[in-house]
Amino acid sequence: MKKILAMMMISALAVSSLAACGGNSSTTTTTDAAADTTTAGTTAAAGTTAAGTTATAATTGDFDASQPIEVFSREDGSGTRGAFIELVGVETKDDAGNKTDNTTVEAVITNSTSVMMTSVAGSEYAIGYVSMGSMNDTLKALTIDGAVATAENVANGTYKIARPFNIVTGASLSDVAQDFVNYIMSDDGQAIIEDNHYIKVDSTGAFTSNGASGKIVVAGSSSVSPVMEKLAEAYMAVNTGADIEIQTSDSTTGVTSAIDGICDIGMASRDLKDTETEKGVTGTTIAMDGIAVVVNNDNPLDEMTAEQVRQIFTGEVTTWDEIIK
Incomplete structure (x- = not known):
């Protein structure tokens, strides 16, 4: 059954580090929105989960675990959705x-x-997923299969819900766009990526600008755009002749825009498909990012298994008391 939810975003109120991208059409669409949030301290206790494992829960207080779980997902074309549904088994083949x-x-x-x-x-009984680098204290990130959602655990492989951040380029780049790409992959660019809680990749060494000037259009994933804004700001301080415009949408739009020549550099929070690379674009991984499974701060739950996450997002588990025992 389809339900419609529209919330208009108060842009000045949006959290400063907000970003993400992924699959199948669902019934309700929420557009740019703002919501008041509250944080609640809880006392930890142990409970048995629906999947038969032990999850850490806190004293429930006013949290009514018999209430339906409100599942939030991302739109078609979102790289975050595409990666999430594949990694937790919501997508089947x-x-x-x-x-x-x-x-x-x-x-x-x-x-x-x-x-x-x-x-x-803004919803006490909600669950969703976001780029780990965008997390702040307005939400609670759940421990999954015993691993906390941290950059260190993504890097060492214990937190497995993770994906690449890619830039997408065509066969040729303007001199200034190539200079910006060189900056992203340099020691300086990778330091910015690491400083913003993403996992850096091997760098190409010290950066030396070619001094080119002009405009660069970067378009795509809302997960990649927050760190891209930091990279653009730092690069333009080094090369004052460059002007970078960042257009935020989703991963598929970013790839398509690069293919069509609408932008110089696309942003995708997923790997490129063969059908995309066949059209003459190349994906370059600039960072790795975890996808945090998030709940409202008033939710007493602290951890789940990946199987429980799958069950919730496929609709097999529909109320919180099936998880919180």
């Missing part, structure tokens, strides 16, 4: 390789990281 996104039709669809964050922060 048949013998012919055809993929099916089994996200529950009851999920509320949000169109950016910022909307996902304000939506979950």
Whole structure:
């Protein structure tokens, strides 16, 4: 059954580090929004989960675990959704390789990281997922399969819900766009990525600008755009002749814009598909990022298994008391 939810975003109120991108159409769409949030301290206790494992829960207080779980997901084209549904098993594949996104039709669809964050922060019984680098104290990130969502755990492989941040470029770049790419991959650029709580990749060494000037258009993933804004700001301080415009949408739009020549550099929070690279673009990984499974701060739950996450997002588990015992 389809339900419609529209929340208009008060841009000045949006959390400063908000970003994300992924699959199947669901019933409700939430657009740029703002929501008041509260944080509540809780006391830890142990409980048995629906999947038969032990999860850490806190004293419930006023939290009514019999209430339905309000599932928030991302829009079609979001790289974050695409990576999330694959990594936690919401997406299935048949013998012919055809993929099916089994996200529950009851999920509320949000169109950016910022909307996902304000939506979950504003709904006591909500669950969603966001770029780990965008996390702040308005939400609670759950421990998954015993691993906390941290950059260190993504890097060492214990936190497995992770994906690449890619830039997408065509066969040729302007001198100034190439200079910016060189900056991103340099020691300086990778230091900015690490400073913003993402996982850096191997750098190319010290940066020396070619001194080119002009405008660079960067477009795509709302998960990548927050760190891209930091990179652009730092680069323009080094090369004052450069002017960078960042257009935030989703990963698929970023790839398509690079293919069509609408932008110089696309942003994608997922790997490129063969059907995309066949059209003459190349993906370059600039960082790795974890996807945090998030709940409202008033939720007493602290951890889940990946299987429980899958069950919630496919609609097999629909109330919190199936998880919090």
